[in-house]
Amino acid sequence: MVKDEFQFVADIRSRFASLRRKDTVVGIGDDSAVLDVGLKDDYLLVASDSIVDGQHFFFNIPDKGLIGRKAVGAVLSDISAMGGYPLWLTVDVGVPGYVEDRDLEEIFEGMRFLLELFSVEIVGGDTVRSDVLYLSMSCIGKVEKDRLVTRSGARKGDWIWVSGPLGGSIYGRHMLVSPRIPEARYLVINFRPTAMIDISDGLVADLYHILEESNCTAELIREKIPLHKDARSFDEALYMGEDFELLFCMDEKDSRRLYASLPNTRYKFYPIGKVLESGKVGLYLRDGLSVVPLGPRGFKHF
């Protein structure tokens, strides 16, 4: 048994602190790494994501294509969280004896929809024997330097937004990841989000990632949090992972502009709370007149 992933990332960060490169803009710990490869206007983004049979999907689902769809969707979602767009993908697959040629073809065919939608090309990978089926994807994308959004820019007074209703993804929707790339691009081109993340661990856990990196305290307004029709309880909206919606902060002026623009866009964004203060990490849930603190517990794959 090993410690949780958040602790693990912190370990790697400090273990290899001396190996930080000057051309690394954002290293391990955000949704994607941000690399300055020498372009005038753009940074490169790199994200990496693994899904494993029995953990993130079950191989015995009838439509094996959903496995490929989920793998691509999850890693593209990491690129969207930085405000960027995806370009290239590498795919490592660990193939056990129980996976037939036809299954593998279905898995890859399941990647097509998102690859075509976003003009992403598979340019490499590795297929190896393994006792368990896994897909490990790396995605390379780009973002304009002045449109980059990390987890660390949230400030007092920001509104907290989410790109769609939450909860209940585990009952099936988590396999049909629709990475919010158009939504993220709409935001960074027209507004100035101060911090952004995709909801993979759950609203509360992922909001805590922003609050920790930004050193802020926030409150969520219970009645403002949009509940997905698949959700069976409000707690699922708070704590269930793999919604793959964008969670972002934006200052009040921009937030009012975004709110005013909603009737004229094809996208839906929901204001769900506010950043109360900078300088201290914390989170509260306001429910009518009652305000309760929320701890950082969430849905952990690891």
Next chain:
Amino acid sequence: MVKDEFQFVADIRSRFASLRRKDTVVGIGDDSAVLDVGLKDDYLLVASDSIVDGQHFFFNIPDKGLIGRKAVGAVLSDISAMGGYPLWLTVDVGVPGYVEDRDLEEIFEGMRFLLELFSVEIVGGDTVRSDVLYLSMSCIGKVEKDRLVTRSGARKGDWIWVSGPLGGSIYGRHMLVSPRIPEARYLVINFRPTAMIDISDGLVADLYHILEESNCTAELIREKIPLHKDARSFDEALYMGEDFELLFCMDEKDSRRLYASLPNTRYKFYPIGKVLESGKVGLYLRDGLSVVPLGPRGFKHF
């Protein structure tokens, strides 16, 4: 059971042929992908490599650090085969219950030597639960546009070279991969290799990859092939995988220059054969007066 990896790569190539991007210089099927991200003088390189417990290493080795060393070494070797140098790494790890915190720390610590040697930074990754221990690495590097070497440039008259003695890696050396990045850089800066690959599947199998991509027939000279002291038979030099030496072709003029330079360099390169003709794929082994055809069989992980 699935078909072999070479067939599989061919399938992906044709399946997603319509999804080829214009800024992809070399897509799936070479040691690294070559990407034109918009830099004046450089291409970006991306390589991906997986190693799995029971296939590429055994978790029960006393020094778990060697697992990390091998994972990094193998993917850096893919970058070297294009004539380039590595910059950033992402590391996905599938962690089963039998792996303790301390083991994982040793595995990561085992990466340090190569990371420091080549100034490579780990900028991302994913840790997930899995029934089997695996490491899936992606490496991003660069190569100057005029120094890029692929598998497809071998021509009639080229000499065939290897960067070190071959065979017997499986008896332990395969865990201590030393990616031939300085050697590759020496070659591309001072000479003009026409085709290059790193030997992971075995001399014959990997030479066939060059010959197929270059559409050439070649002969190897048995007495010229340097046998590693670990090798237990000559066949191991031909067919055993994971030597992680560079195998490359170079025209006669450059080859004579390289040969003449050998006494003055710290590197060792061995001429082991010649490209006999272009337009047809084939391989022969010359042993004194006898010449025998060699089929493309090699060491397959998959």
